[in-house]
Amino acid sequence: MGPEAILFLLQPSFFCIFPLLFLITFLFKWLSTTPTTHRNLPPSPPKLPIIRNLHQLGLYPHRSLQSLARQHGPLMLLCFGSVKVLVASSIDATHEIMKTHDRIFSNRPRSSIPSTLLYNFKDIAFAPYGEYWRQVKSIAVLQLLSHKRVQSFRKVREEETDLLIEKIREALSSSSLINFSNMFMLLTNDVVCRVALGRKYSVGDVFNVGDCIPWLG
Incomplete structure (x- = not known):
């Protein structure tokens, strides 16, 4: 070991970095360890600090959850930050949650x-x-x-559906891309607003929040 290395080890910054690395390693091991055996929890994939299992969702969450279910079973526990989420990936597990233990899972998060x-x-x-x-x-x-x-508002639904079909026809004639997700979201919003408030609150293809809540406009 040369004199430069010895001088580096004697610098105060080194003594600050060493305990910091030790603390990070300890936190990583502690947070990534899932004590499911002690608390009788469902199996859970390994976690990262802070974000926990959030990074494992990827661009296609349904495919990622399917892949995780193959490894950890049809009932698994995921942690998205501080929020714990129970994921059911089979008919039997879903039946247990929705039918057998429905009252336990019926409350909404506060x-x-x-x-x-x-x-x-x-x-x-x-x-x-x-x-x-x-x-x-x-x-x-x-x-x-x-x-x-419901039948009393049938005319509203038919009118908005006709407008949606016309928008799709115009998009097809111009060979432009069609965003069906946005179209159906606007359709639902327009129907609900007309039924509840008597008018639509979307301008063109953009929903204007300020029309519904002025102080957010």
Whole structure:
């Protein structure tokens, strides 16, 4: 070992780097270890610090999840940052979640944004499972989604569907690319807005958030 190497080892910066590398190695091993055997959790792929399993989704999440299911089984636990997600990849596992243990998985995740915007989870989509949610669901089914009420808005759906078909026909005649995902999203938005608010809130092919929520415009 030459004098330059000895001088480098004696520099204060080296003594700062060494414990930092040790800490990073320790955190990586600790976070990437999944103690499923101690907590009786489903199997989980190895994780990275902070992002955990997020990097394993890739560009095509459905294919990545299928590949992970072949390795870890039809029921596995993924962690996206601090959020744990249970992934079911078989009919039997899905039946256990949706039928056998449906009440355990029926609650919605709680966060501050829907709590503030929806008056402390009073919306049917975010209300916790219980008597209140059953009452709201009953009102929605009987008053909003009844056969008579749905048929009363048939003309709106037909008009918006005709407009969608016309847009597709124009795109085909001009040999331009068709974004079906965007078209169907706009179709759904236009139908819901016309039914609920009496008018559409999209300008051309762009949805204008400021029309619905002025202070976001």
